[in-house]
Amino acid sequence: MATSLQTALAKLLDDYDARRRGDVAREQKSRDDEARFLEEFVELRRTVIRPVFEEAGKMLEERGHRCSIVEQEFAAVAAGSIREASITLRLVASGAKSTLHEDQPSLSIATRHYNRTLWINSGEAARAGGIAGAKGAHSLDKVTRALVEEELIQFVGRVVAS
Secondary structure, three states: OHHHHHHHHHHHHHHHHHHHHHHHHHHHHHHHHHHHHHHHHHHHHHHHHHHHHHHHHHHHHHOOOEEEEEEEOOEEOHHHOEEOOEEEEEEEOOOOOOOOOOOOEEEEEEEEOOOOEEEEEEEEEOOOOOOOOHHHEEOHHHOOHHHHHHHHHHHHHHHHHO
16 A cells, blocks of 8 residues: 555656646746847847937937937836836927926837737827737837838827927
């Protein structure tokens, strides 16, 4: 009987250990995939998005408009909440009496780490509570210079039209 108990118990524990190793491997792969996604966003932001924002900002400032570019890194903040990585171009049209601050119209490209997409939000204030719907969500490989330029042109068009 003791041998039967040992055999049965050993099989149960072996199955549990195998399942647990699989769970740990999946969790590690998920963490690795998330880290890789964030690293790829940093590279995309540096090589594609920021250069477009800087080029447009220079042109806008030459015409008397005010703009700023703000970047933020992904971070775990208080009580388990997170701050997504992003880059934001804020714009004040020439002649407007407002100053550059978070409530200004902005074009923002931010990570959504939980589903590894980028959300492009243009025209709403940074804290306006916009909903990241499917329309604004893009995979990393779909965010090209052409897409950023198109979004930026539409955004500037809305700002200067108002």
